Amino acid sequence: xxxxxxxxxxxxxxxxxxxxxxxxxxxxxxxxxxxxxxxxxxxxxxxxxxxxxxxxxxxxxxxxxxxxxxxxxxxxxxxxxxxxxxxxxxxxxxxxxxxxxxxxxxxxxxxxxxxxxxxxxxxx
Amino acid sequence: xxxxxxxxxxxxxxxxxxxxxxxxxxxxxxxxxxxxxxxxxxxxxxxxxxxxxxxxxxxxxxxxxxxxxxxxxxxxxxxxxxxxxxxxxxxxxxxxxxxxxxxxxxxxxxxxxxxxxxxxxxxxxxxxxxxxxxxxxxxxxxxxxxxxxxxxxxxxxxxxxxxxxxxxxxxxxxxxxxxxxxxxxxxxxxxxxxxxxxxxxxxxxxxxxxxxxxxxxxxxxxxxxxxxxxxxxxxxxxxxxxxxxxxxxxxxxxxxxxxxxxxxxxxxxxxxxxxxxxxxxxxxxxxxxxxxxxxxxxxxxxxxxxxxxxxxxxxxxxxxxxxxxxxxxxxxxxxxxxxxxxxxxxxxxxxxxxxxxxxxxxxxxx
Numbered sequence: 001x002x003x004x005x006x007x008x009x010x011x012x013x014x015x016x017x018x019x020x021x022x023x024x025x026x027x028x029x030x031x032x033x034x035x036x037x038x039x040x041x042x043x044x045x046x047x048x049x050x051x052x053x054x055x056x057x058x059x060x061x062x063x064x065x066x067x068x069x070x071x072x073x074x075x076x077x078x079x080x081x082x083x084x085x086x087x088x089x090x091x092x093x094x095x096x097x098x099x100x101x102x103x104x105x106x107x108x109x110x111x112x113x114x115x116x117x118x119x120x121x122x123x124x
Numbered sequence: 125x126x127x128x129x130x131x132x133x134x135x136x137x138x139x140x141x142x143x144x145x146x147x148x149x150x151x152x153x154x155x156x157x158x159x160x161x162x163x164x165x166x167x168x169x170x171x172x173x174x175x176x177x178x179x180x181x182x183x184x185x186x187x188x189x190x191x192x193x194x195x196x197x198x199x200x201x202x203x204x205x206x207x208x209x210x211x212x213x214x215x216x217x218x219x220x221x222x223x224x225x226x227x228x229x230x231x232x233x234x235x236x237x238x239x240x241x242x243x244x245x246x247x248x249x250x251x252x253x254x255x256x257x258x259x260x261x262x263x264x265x266x267x268x269x270x271x272x273x274x275x276x277x278x279x280x281x282x283x284x285x286x287x288x289x290x291x292x293x294x295x296x297x298x299x300x301x302x303x304x305x306x307x308x309x310x311x312x313x314x315x316x317x318x319x320x321x322x323x324x325x326x327x328x329x330x331x332x333x334x335x336x337x338x339x340x341x342x343x344x345x346x347x348x349x350x351x352x353x354x355x356x357x358x359x360x361x362x363x364x365x366x367x368x369x370x371x372x373x374x375x376x377x378x379x380x381x382x383x384x385x386x387x388x389x390x391x392x393x394x395x396x397x398x399x400x401x402x403x404x405x406x407x408x409x410x411x412x413x414x415x416x417x418x419x420x421x422x423x424x425x426x427x428x429x430x431x432x433x434x435x436x437x438x439x440x441x442x443x444x445x446x447x448x449x450x451x452x453x454x455x456x457x458x459x460x461x462x463x464x465x466x467x468x469x470x471x472x473x474x475x476x477x478x479x480x481x482x483x484x485x486x487x488x489x490x
Contacts, residue, residue, distance in 0.1 A: 033143075036352060037160045039444040040418045060420055062159050062443055063352055065473070091158070 169345030170275030179243020274320030304336030317361025362485030
């Protein structure tokens with residue numbers, strides 16, 4: 001399973017790049033594969049405060065709708081307009097061009113998994 | 125429900141990297157890669173489906189036709205030999221037990237194809253309803269694997285593997301032949317809105333037939349296609365799905381399929397009285413909906429009046445349409461709201477999104 005080592009992961013299958021400034025959030029390749037073709041992405045608005053573990057948007061695929069969860073608490077400072085225009089980026093490049101939003105983190109990110117822990121969590 | 129039934133192609137699907145899903149107790153391929161790519165292939169070239177989960181029930185004997193006339197809503201004894209008919213089995217109350225394709229292979233020989241989730245119920249009902257007739261009903265599902273080649277290239281693909289005169293095989297006709305050296309019942313039927321064929325073969329021949337079709341199809345752009353794209357294809361084609369558009373609580377008239385009910389049949393059939401009454405009093409109607417937005421109306425979402433928010437119906441199936449590039453849905457709405465052009469709304473997780481009633485199907489092959 002592809003899960004870059006420098007990222008941290010939530011059990012809801014979001015990834016967080018803490019080293020970036022501001023931090024970047026996306027969903028994992030594992031989640032994108034499970035969803036199937038993503039056709040609609042609803043992202044949180046810039047300026048919104050998101051709370052770790054709580055829904056902050058929606059991912060709609062051919063067969064289903066899934067909530068998007070915030071992997072960390074903070075303020076949304078930028079959203080990926082390209083992925084709103086072309087939701088297929090979530091499938092084709094989930095760790096790159098398919099990133100979802102950037103967040104200014106409040107305090108510390110807690111309860112996130114390392115790449116190896118996440119792979120184990122996904123049962124691979 | 126446990127997934128304990130596997131098609132003879134189970135290992136083939138795994139080798140192709142399919143995402144598998146449980147469907148009516150069967151382990152079936154949902155998609156092999158991108159379901160949109162598979163959908164587009166069926167519309168533009170061809171797709172290959174494993175449909176072994178469908179049920180096949182053989183009805184034979186001197187009164188096989190009369191027994192089916194009694195058991196089903198269609199006029200089965202009028203079906204010509206080597207032809208097929210879309211029909212339904214209804215309850216005494218007129219509700220739909222299942223929608224079926226009946227193939228007539230001989231004067232006294234029929235194969236009834238039922239949906240996977242209903243195969244046992246249909247076989248049981250047909251047996252029960254045939255007791256007063258000189259006919260034998262037998263669930264033969266274990267004896268058949270079912271593959272489908274669907275899409276504009278299907279005639280070229282299947283034609284390259286058989287001596288049968290495919291251009292002469294009419295829509296809803298069936299013949300016994302060989303494809304790639306495998307004995308099959310070859311029918312020009314399908315559930316995608318495209319030209320195509322369904323091939324009934326012995327389970328032991330499934331892998332050889334699949335491999336031959338895949339190899340012959342490759343130069344024509346054929347790809348393996350899963351149940352996910354099958355659902356968006358049939359939805360675009362306005363075809364109902366059991367458990368969504370069709371249930372025991374809906375009548376064929378509400379589903380705009382009143383034409384399949386042959387009240388003109390000379391003898392009595394199960395559901396006749398209730399269906400005659402239902403024809404005269406259709407309060408809700410199956411319609412197509414399109415949405416100018418991006419969010420998708422899905423099964424179970426309320427259809428509401430665009431102004432007052434009053435509930436006027438319910439979505440039965442919905443998906444983003446790969447061909448039309450917009451969300452489409454089917455829904456039951458109060459019959460006075462069923463006119464194409466009517467503006468309604470769908471409550472999508474708390475927000476009323478505008479939709480327009482449109483004539484079905486959404487897509488018709490050119």
